[in-house]
Amino acid sequence: MAVNSIKILAGNSHPKLAKKIAERLGIEVSRIGVNQYSNQETAVTIGESLRDEDVYIVQTGCGENEINDYLMELLIMIRACKTASARRITAVMPNFPYARQDRKDKSRACISAKLVANLLQKAGADHVITIDLHASQIQGFFRIPVDNLYAEPSVLKYIKENLPWKESIIISPDAGGAKRAAALADSLDLNFALIHKERQKANEVSRMVLVGDVTDKVCIIVDDMADTCGTLAKAADTLLENGSKSVVAIVTHGILSGNAIDNINNSKLERVVCADTVPFEDKKIFCPKLDTIEIAPTLAEAIRRLHNGESVSYLFTNVPI
8 A cells, every 4th residue: 555755764773663564555664874973972864855745753662771762863863854844743652662650659750751752742743653551641741642552453363363262361460451451351252350469669579469260261461561571470370379271461562671581481471472562573582482463554554544634543443454
């Protein structure tokens, strides 16, 4: 489905995803040079005209040491497009950086997600596309349109095609994800259960309590992101101790930082399935339990619909063919 007047620019965070989106749209990724000087300053050079074009910059929030570099890179790319007289600039950020810092949960803490929103707008972004925001209210931090797409249709498709879903139960690993798990369970006409977790400090769970019956069920844990995967590993132990047959985890953003791969390999999880909003293909070499859900078709269709002035609400419940 070739589309004219669309320019896809790829940052260094996930060029493979940008290429898949462009291929789906029937166009080439635009020529751009994004490099760093020896003092780590980022330099952007656009290799073709963007005047009066509809520009989409694909840059996701990822990397253990590079996430701040990628954010700065995105801001410079947006500004470069602005000064090149692009008609509309859309930041395609499948995984929104700093999304977990969406509120002031401690005294003298920064609401960093709001800061990122301000930076994107100041740089010149006209629109933002993201997937499964950690907190939907982040959309309210912007004065520009934000399309928060959902991975749920793609997750439903994966479950129906790859898992014995009729003998399964949907699990939320915490109270915050109960709404997501309930919606998925309703779509599949399944029951769902909840794990209540208590944290002593960030990324460390001290105790888990299961609410619900998982006896002789295939447990499907659903969450928006997996970071160190310590929660998923402990949740698998809790579920198996309570009589489940096996445990599969499905997450939208497979950040997989720190010792995540060791945690997965040493856990009782049968499989960890992640959408490719964040690149993790290199980690699959060391972890055979990892599997991928393709998200490029959803993003490409969202871009096509936005460019043509069509509604994107179709994508909230359907996977593009």
